[in-house]
Amino acid sequence: MTRGFRGREVLSAISNTAAASVIDVSSPVQSLKIIATAKALSLTWEAPAHTLTGAPVLRLSGYRVYRSEQPGSGSFSPVGESNEATFLDSHFQFGHTYHYKVRAVFKQGDEEAESEACQPFELTPRDIFPPAAPEGLTALYTVGAVELIWNASLEPDVAGDKVCGREQGKRSQRINKDLVPTPVYRDSAIEAKRHYFYQVTAVDLSGNEGKLSTEAQAETK
8 A cells, every 4th residue: 555655755644833923122131230229229321222133223112120149141130120210129138149130022913022131140238337326315313223124126126225424524434234125224424412423335246336316315323
């Protein structure tokens, strides 16, 4: 039955038709910069002006930000998207090294395509941000001491507080040797019939010291 058919092509039926859109994406975004703030890492970059074919950018839908703590092939993961040429990453830790890339995202109908990633930006944020000043400091004279109480700073990395005091007409100086872990202090190094003034500052785990609180005063008897 097969005699005379050897070497002869046998074609299958034609497959279904598939359509694909070609999206003219831009070149990688430029001038990626990152600044560390107390609450987030602030990313900025320049929006692309032209596509790879030189045409004006028309179908740019936003940007996708990628991050890695161990840079290498395939080690970058998306951490968020932005409609503008800015992004805030609040999920970070001071002292850790991070690497970022940004890609422009283009859409045409239901199709989506990304530009090539920009050059990675490396950053190791350092905590140089002092905590806020404690509030509500009050001083109350009791027998043999002045009792101080205040509202502690709300930053999660506060290590403790310093207490400064002075007698009326004299210079203020620190009166506690070690940081106060709780917002109370008892000053027993006082004398009768004197006027004392106090202030408190907060210190974080990185050694940053905040501003002085408002001054509280007490008169001994």
